[in-house]
Every structure is written in C-alpha cells, then in structure tokens.
Amino acid sequence: MTESRDPPTGCAMFGIYSGMFRRRRSASMTSLHRINATEAEAAAPAAQANPAHRKAAAVPHDSSLVRRPSALPVPAQNGAGARAAPTAANERGSRPVPAKAANGVGGARTAADPASEYTGMAAELDKMILDHQRVKGTTQLVRATSGNMMLHRNLGNLNAGAGGASARSSLERGVKQANERKAPNGYAFSGMGNIVKESNKPAAGGDLCRALSHRTDPEKLKEMGNEEYRQGHYAEAVALYDQAIMMDARRPAYWSNKAAALAALGRLIEAVADCKEAVRIDPSYERAHHRLGGLYLRLGEPDKAIYHFKQSSKESTVADVSRAQSVKSRIAKSSDARRxxxxxxxxxxxxxxxxxxxxxxxxxxxxxxxxxxxxxxxxxxxxxxxxxxxxxxxxxxxxxxxxxxxxxxxxxxxxxxxxxxxxxxxxxxxxxxxxxxxxxxxxxxxxxxxxxxxxxxxxxxxxxxxxxxxxxxxxxxxxxxxxxxxxxxxxxxxxxxxxxxxxxxxxxxxxxxxxxxxxxxxxxxxxxxxxxxxxxxxxxxxxxxxxxxxxxxxxxxxxxxxxxxxxxxxxxxxxxxxxxxxx
CATH class of the missing domain: 1.25.40.10 (Tetratricopeptide repeat domain)
Structure with missing residues (x-):
C-alpha cells in the first residue's frame, strides 16, 4: 500500500544528510589510523631514498577551516640549541592528511586529486566532523556550509541541551520533530532557526500574554485591566495597566487605575506613588485626588487625606472629610494618653x-x-x-x-x-x-x-x-x-x-x-x-x-x-x- 508523504524541506534534508555522514564518519574513522600506518610504512623507504618525495608526501591541512595553535618550541635534544621543526607527531594542528580516506560522497580521494577533495554540502559536513575530531572536542570555530561561524556544539540555533548533549543528538531530535509536527501551512517544522510554538498549546497567562505580545492599543489594555480588576484579578490588572503606561505614560487614568489595583493587593505605599504621578500629570484630575485621599487616610496621614479630599469636590463627600478629621483627633488623643x-x-x-x-x-x-x-x-x-x-x-x-x-x-x-x-x-x-x-x-x-x-x-x-x-x-x-x-x-x-x-x-x-x-x-x-x-x-x-x-x-x-x-x-x-x- 502506497503512503503519500509531503516532500522533505531543505532543513529536514540537512538533518538527514548530517546523520548519514556522521554515522559513516564514525565507521570510517576506525580504519583511518590503520590506513595511515600502512601508507606510512609503504612510503618510508621511498622517503628515505628521495627527500623531495618526502616533502611532497605531506599535504598540509587547509588552514582556513580550523584556527591553528601557534607552533610551540620543542626542547633541544642532546644539548642542541637549534629548535626542531614541528612534525605530524608533535604538532596538533598540522597533522598530515592521509593519502586515502573515505570522502563525504562515498568515493576515494587522494592528495593528488584536488578536484575531488571535499566537494558538495555532504563533503563539507564530513570535513567539519573531521576538523572537530582533530581539535579534540574544543569549542574552536569552524566554517560551515553557509559561511557563518558556528560552534561545534551549536549547529545553527540548535541548543546542546542539558548534560552537554552533542550537536548530532540535537540535530536528530530536530529531524524527529520535523517528521512528527506539521506547520499550519503544511510544511514540517525543521527545529532550526527561531523556536516556533505549537499552535495547539495554550499560551501561559491567556488573554493577558496575548495582549502584551501584540502590543494592543493602550486604551484597549486599560479596558482589559478594568475587567480583570472587576473580577478580582488584581495582579493581572496591574500588569495590563503597566503595559498601557509603557505605551503612553501621559494618561493619568492609567496611573490612577494601577494605584487602585495595587491598593487591593495591599501595596498601599506604591499606590500612593502612582496616584501622585496621576495628579502631577493632571492636577485637576479629581478621581486621582479622591483615591489619594483614601490611601492617606488608611495609612494614618489624616492631614494629607483632608487636603486631597478637598481637591476632589465632585468625587469626595462630607463624610470623607469628616472621617479624616475624626482619625486625626483619635490619633492625637491616643498619643496624649500614651505620654x-x-x-x-x-x-x-x-x-x-x-x-x-x-x-x-x-x-x-x-x-x-x-x-x-x-x-x-x-x-x-x-x-x-x-x-x-x-x-x-x-x-x-x-x-x-x-x-x-x-x-x-x-x-x-x-x-x-x-x-x-x-x-x-x-x-x-x-x-x-x-x-x-x-x-x-x-x-x-x-x-x-x-x-x-x-x-x-x-x-x-x-x-x-x-x-x-x-x-x-x-x-x-x-x-x-x-x-x-x-x-x-x-x-x-x-x-x-x-x-x-x-x-x-x-x-x-x-x-x-x-x-x-x-x-x-x-x-x-x-x-x-x-x-x-x-x-x-x-x-x-x-x-x-x-x-x-x-x-x-x-x-x-x-x-x-x-x-x-x-x-x-x-x-x-x-x-x-x-x-x-x-x-
């Protein structure tokens, strides 16, 4: 029975090729040292007979792909003062390339065949893995296919994950997710680049997070904050008013409404500061004056409460001023009795x-x-x-x-x-x-x-x-x-x-x-x-x-x-x- 599949995307193909050639490289590297040893034994007599051939046999590694450490001085042997030249045995970054090794596309390459050396995207991936093995797990930068500089442990924007997981496991995980999830437009998620949130997973915070992320009109945010306040969700209301203030800090109503939500949370001193800001923006804003008077009354500052109640003649009542005067009298009597x-x-x-x-x-x-x-x-x-x-x-x-x-x-x-x-x-x-x-x-x-x-x-x-x-x-x-x-x-x-x-x-x-x-x-x-x-x-x-x-x-x-x-x-x-x- 034939099963129809969507064609894989470029990123998915990238993951598939990477996994294939990584496995191939791990298999081929086990025989690499054996090949080197065999060729070295075969070339040793000829090298001793012909010094010029010995020079040509060592093909230097492409220095543009790996940052080499500087050559270190070798201690003089038998008292000689001259410094010995670094060789493949004592220099880590200049090891000679073997004459024969499995290339990235399955064929054989030699030092005498530069045209077949590391061609194509898969071959470059193969070479990048070899470079990584040569620097023995360090975080040196290598050149990727796109020309960008990337860390071995972070291919693109893939994270290594907890516990130091390798780039291979991250890439394979991305390919698996690409096969399992489909984007709304029909293409598979590749796991590369920015993280894409699944469409069926609800956002934390619901309407609040959606409102903050879309940067809604500040008046709309204020209305949403008012609704949260009426439902008793004071912390959410504070967040919405804060966002509205960030978008337009010149509206005194935003500061005053935020003060009301803060007061409901018991953060009265912060509420006073926001009410004062509302009054500073608009000294004639009576609702903010009335709210500020109530806050000062609750905090035991009756003189300030009376002043702001009087500044809000339309909002305040005679009972408000009377209560503030009563508190002032009670505090004074209590202090006198304490003495x-x-x-x-x-x-x-x-x-x-x-x-x-x-x-x-x-x-x-x-x-x-x-x-x-x-x-x-x-x-x-x-x-x-x-x-x-x-x-x-x-x-x-x-x-x-x-x-x-x-x-x-x-x-x-x-x-x-x-x-x-x-x-x-x-x-x-x-x-x-x-x-x-x-x-x-x-x-x-x-x-x-x-x-x-x-x-x-x-x-x-x-x-x-x-x-x-x-x-x-x-x-x-x-x-x-x-x-x-x-x-x-x-x-x-x-x-x-x-x-x-x-x-x-x-x-x-x-x-x-x-x-x-x-x-x-x-x-x-x-x-x-x-x-x-x-x-x-x-x-x-x-x-x-x-x-x-x-x-x-x-x-x-x-x-x-x-x-x-x-x-x-x-x-x-x-x-x-x-x-x-x-x-």
Missing part, C-alpha cells in the same frame, strides 16, 4: 481610629499593640501586628514614607511584642534596626538593651537547665524577668525549674501569671496541670486538661492524663481518700 501612660485610653482611641478608616496605619497599630502589652494582653498584641490584616511594609519604604522617628517607634513596639511571644532573636534584630534608625532616641535605646538582656538571660538559663543546674537556671530566668516583667516564656521556664526542685506551688504561680498574659500558651497550661496533679488538686488539673484537649485533640499524653484525673476525681467523690485542701 500619660493611660493605656486604656490609648487602646480605645487607637481602635476607634482604625474603625474610622486608618486600618493600615503602622503607627496606629503600634499604639494599639503597645497598650495591649502594658495591659498584659500579649496574645492580642501579637495578633494586632502579626495578624492577617496587619500592614507589612519594608524598612526602606516605611522609613521614606513615614519618616525615621515614626518608623523607629513602630519597630520598638514590634520588638517588645516579639519578646512577649518568645521570639527573642527576632526581638533583638528588630530593636537593633530601630536603634540604627534613631540612635539618639532614649526610648529606643532602652528597648534595645532590654531585648538583649532578656535574650541573654533566657539563653543562659536554657544552658543551665540542660546541664541539670536547676537552681542556677531559675536565678537566670529571674534576671531576665527583672528586665522583661511578665514575660510568659521566662515565667514558664522558671516554673519548670521550680517543678524540678519540688517547688510545685511556685511553679503553679508562675504558670498562672504566664497564662494571664497569654491564655493560649499551651505549654504553661500543661505544666500547671501537671503540678496540680502532683499537689492532688484534681479539679484544678481537670479544668486545665479539658482546655488542653480542645487545643490539642490529637495529643495522646493529654488524653491519657485527662482520663487519669477523671478517674481520681471520681474515686474521691465516691468516698475515696480525701484530697489535700486547695490553696
């Missing part, structure tokens, strides 16, 4: 400022977290700064936007929250950054010293505890608590020392203090429950284990301890031995 150490008022006013719109203001969040710390509500303070809705800005951009003093205050509050949560190394690093920003600030200096001292005391106490020196470890943790009163981690660690020393009452006290600051601190609750078991306080221990089983439902030790405590309590209620009185 008076009225932490309840600080907390109330800061929370009200967040409700009025300053939900991403680092200074407002820091005021709220500091107040919670002073009120011994460490878990809540940690949630304010580390929660999902907490603002996260880089040090550089925050310092540039909020100023050195404002950002240093945020950092020292964060350092104290980290210490309360037991992240001592983070606390030290954050406090050090704050000190570098504002070294003359006395409050920053105090927090830095406290963080370093508390971290050092905890590390020293841990080492002593591991060494079994429980009394010394207890004293070390106490020194840390002198620097950082109410620290739940230090209290829990000191409670462990008390328990090892048999002072279960003191251990319960430390655990209770730690839990008052951090109710979710499971380690402290477990330790207190264990100490209450030692004191035979079954009801108190039962309450702790019931909380723990909710927090750690898969913990087998907690399940077992809870069952034992329930059995002990049931036995006591059924007339067992009376328990010790609780204190």
């Amino acid at each position: 008076l150490k009225d932490w309840i008022t600080v907390l109330q006013e800061a929370q009200a400022a967040v409700s009025d719109g300053a939900d991403c203001a680092p200074q407002v969040m820091a005021l709220q977290a500091e107040a919670l710390l002073r009120l011994q509500r460490h878990d809540e303070a940690d949630a304010v700064l580390a929660g999902a809705g907490a603002p996260r800005f880089g040090v550089d951009e925050s310092t540039k936007f909020f100023g050195t003093f404002g950002h240093a205050y945020v950092l020292i509050v964060r350092a104290q929250v980290d210490m309360a949560a037991g992240r001592f190394e983070d606390a030290v690093a954050t406090a050090q950054t704050a000190f570098q920003l504002d070294p003359s600030n006395r409050e920053v200096t105090i927090v830095q010293r406290r963080a370093k001292a508390a971290a050092a005391a905890r590390l020293r106490g841990n080492d002593l505890f591991k060494a079994g020196k429980f009394a010394e470890a207890c004293a070390a943790y106490g020194e840390g608590l002198d620097r950082e009163p109410g620290n739940a981690v230090l209290l829990c660690n000191r409670a462990a020392c008390h328990a090892k020393l048999g002072r279960h009452e003191k251990a319960v006290e430390d655990c209770s203090t730690a839990l008052a600051a951090r109710p979710s601190y499971s380690k402290a609750r477990l330790r207190r429950a264990d100490c209450n078991v030692k004191l035979e306080r079954w009801e108190a221990s039962l309450r702790d284990y019931q909380v723990l089983i909710q927090e750690l439902p898969e913990n087998e030790d907690v399940k077992k301890a809870l069952s034992e405590v329930e059995a002990k309590l049931k036995s006591q209620r059924n007339g067992g031995a009376p328990a010790r009185p609780q204190h």
Whole structure:
C-alpha cells in the first residue's frame, strides 16, 4: 500500500544528510589510523631514498577551516640549541592528511586529486566532523556550509541541551520533530532557526500574554485591566495597566487605575506613588485626588487625606472629610494618653481610629499593640501586628514614607511584642534596626538593651537547665524577668525549674501569671496541670486538661492524663481518700 508523504524541506534534508555522514564518519574513522600506518610504512623507504618525495608526501591541512595553535618550541635534544621543526607527531594542528580516506560522497580521494577533495554540502559536513575530531572536542570555530561561524556544539540555533548533549543528538531530535509536527501551512517544522510554538498549546497567562505580545492599543489594555480588576484579578490588572503606561505614560487614568489595583493587593505605599504621578500629570484630575485621599487616610496621614479630599469636590463627600478629621483627633488623643501612660485610653482611641478608616496605619497599630502589652494582653498584641490584616511594609519604604522617628517607634513596639511571644532573636534584630534608625532616641535605646538582656538571660538559663543546674537556671530566668516583667516564656521556664526542685506551688504561680498574659500558651497550661496533679488538686488539673484537649485533640499524653484525673476525681467523690485542701 502506497503512503503519500509531503516532500522533505531543505532543513529536514540537512538533518538527514548530517546523520548519514556522521554515522559513516564514525565507521570510517576506525580504519583511518590503520590506513595511515600502512601508507606510512609503504612510503618510508621511498622517503628515505628521495627527500623531495618526502616533502611532497605531506599535504598540509587547509588552514582556513580550523584556527591553528601557534607552533610551540620543542626542547633541544642532546644539548642542541637549534629548535626542531614541528612534525605530524608533535604538532596538533598540522597533522598530515592521509593519502586515502573515505570522502563525504562515498568515493576515494587522494592528495593528488584536488578536484575531488571535499566537494558538495555532504563533503563539507564530513570535513567539519573531521576538523572537530582533530581539535579534540574544543569549542574552536569552524566554517560551515553557509559561511557563518558556528560552534561545534551549536549547529545553527540548535541548543546542546542539558548534560552537554552533542550537536548530532540535537540535530536528530530536530529531524524527529520535523517528521512528527506539521506547520499550519503544511510544511514540517525543521527545529532550526527561531523556536516556533505549537499552535495547539495554550499560551501561559491567556488573554493577558496575548495582549502584551501584540502590543494592543493602550486604551484597549486599560479596558482589559478594568475587567480583570472587576473580577478580582488584581495582579493581572496591574500588569495590563503597566503595559498601557509603557505605551503612553501621559494618561493619568492609567496611573490612577494601577494605584487602585495595587491598593487591593495591599501595596498601599506604591499606590500612593502612582496616584501622585496621576495628579502631577493632571492636577485637576479629581478621581486621582479622591483615591489619594483614601490611601492617606488608611495609612494614618489624616492631614494629607483632608487636603486631597478637598481637591476632589465632585468625587469626595462630607463624610470623607469628616472621617479624616475624626482619625486625626483619635490619633492625637491616643498619643496624649500614651505620654500619660493611660493605656486604656490609648487602646480605645487607637481602635476607634482604625474603625474610622486608618486600618493600615503602622503607627496606629503600634499604639494599639503597645497598650495591649502594658495591659498584659500579649496574645492580642501579637495578633494586632502579626495578624492577617496587619500592614507589612519594608524598612526602606516605611522609613521614606513615614519618616525615621515614626518608623523607629513602630519597630520598638514590634520588638517588645516579639519578646512577649518568645521570639527573642527576632526581638533583638528588630530593636537593633530601630536603634540604627534613631540612635539618639532614649526610648529606643532602652528597648534595645532590654531585648538583649532578656535574650541573654533566657539563653543562659536554657544552658543551665540542660546541664541539670536547676537552681542556677531559675536565678537566670529571674534576671531576665527583672528586665522583661511578665514575660510568659521566662515565667514558664522558671516554673519548670521550680517543678524540678519540688517547688510545685511556685511553679503553679508562675504558670498562672504566664497564662494571664497569654491564655493560649499551651505549654504553661500543661505544666500547671501537671503540678496540680502532683499537689492532688484534681479539679484544678481537670479544668486545665479539658482546655488542653480542645487545643490539642490529637495529643495522646493529654488524653491519657485527662482520663487519669477523671478517674481520681471520681474515686474521691465516691468516698475515696480525701484530697489535700486547695490553696
């Protein structure tokens, strides 16, 4: 049965001929040295009898095809000072061509027959392979059929691939792909030149990539960005607005729309910069003014927010200006209460400022977290700064936007929250950054010293505890608590020392203090429950284990301890031995 095939393209033929002559060359090269040796033996007597014939026998290799290394001096033999001439045995680039070898078209060629030497495309390929073998795998340049200079390992635009694959494997792979794939116009893909993407493979990014690659009209890109924004694809919208800006940066709407998408991604400081650019291009662009006012309000800059709201009388409402004025008043009251150490008022006013719109203001969040710390509500303070809705800005951009003093205050509050949560190394690093920003600030200096001292005391106490020196470890943790009163981690660690020393009452006290600051601190609750078991306080221990089983439902030790405590309590209620009185 006859099968119709499309005629192969020139590139496909190139690959077929290359593979054929490479295989032929690999077979012929095995006998090349044997032929050389035979001819050399046959020519040796004649060469000795006729020096002129010896000169004619060595046909020099074509120097235009391979870049030769310069002739190197040969060491003098037997003390002779004259330099010996390079020969076929000691010069790599000038080895004599054998009198007989298989040529690229299947015939024999000799040195006396220059007309038959390397003719045609296949013969040139054959010679190129021989040149490659002579330079022994180096990346010297050779002359190809087209006259372009190419590397042996990269024929045309074919890549060698991972692991140093040869040009032959790349070419054969290209021929295989040519036979398997067909272009829309009916010709086979050759694998040469530029890479052609398959028509049935979807482009990454869908419409976005197609829009960017075709460089659509900027207004069309803006509309596409608006559609992505409405669907909640904010990153895609930013990319489309960026492309529109690249094509026409004088349109303020592009900058303003991009700012809206950035704000939706939480990148408020970048959004402010884009809104400012829109206003710079068109100072009367009210929508950009209104958007900028809203951004400043969220970032806790009420004065700037009020200014831009007033510049957009058609976009802004009285409620917008009223909210900004309320935030300004709340922040001022909170700052005044902080100087008076009225932490309840600080907390109330800061929370009200967040409700009025300053939900991403680092200074407002820091005021709220500091107040919670002073009120011994460490878990809540940690949630304010580390929660999902907490603002996260880089040090550089925050310092540039909020100023050195404002950002240093945020950092020292964060350092104290980290210490309360037991992240001592983070606390030290954050406090050090704050000190570098504002070294003359006395409050920053105090927090830095406290963080370093508390971290050092905890590390020293841990080492002593591991060494079994429980009394010394207890004293070390106490020194840390002198620097950082109410620290739940230090209290829990000191409670462990008390328990090892048999002072279960003191251990319960430390655990209770730690839990008052951090109710979710499971380690402290477990330790207190264990100490209450030692004191035979079954009801108190039962309450702790019931909380723990909710927090750690898969913990087998907690399940077992809870069952034992329930059995002990049931036995006591059924007339067992009376328990010790609780204190």
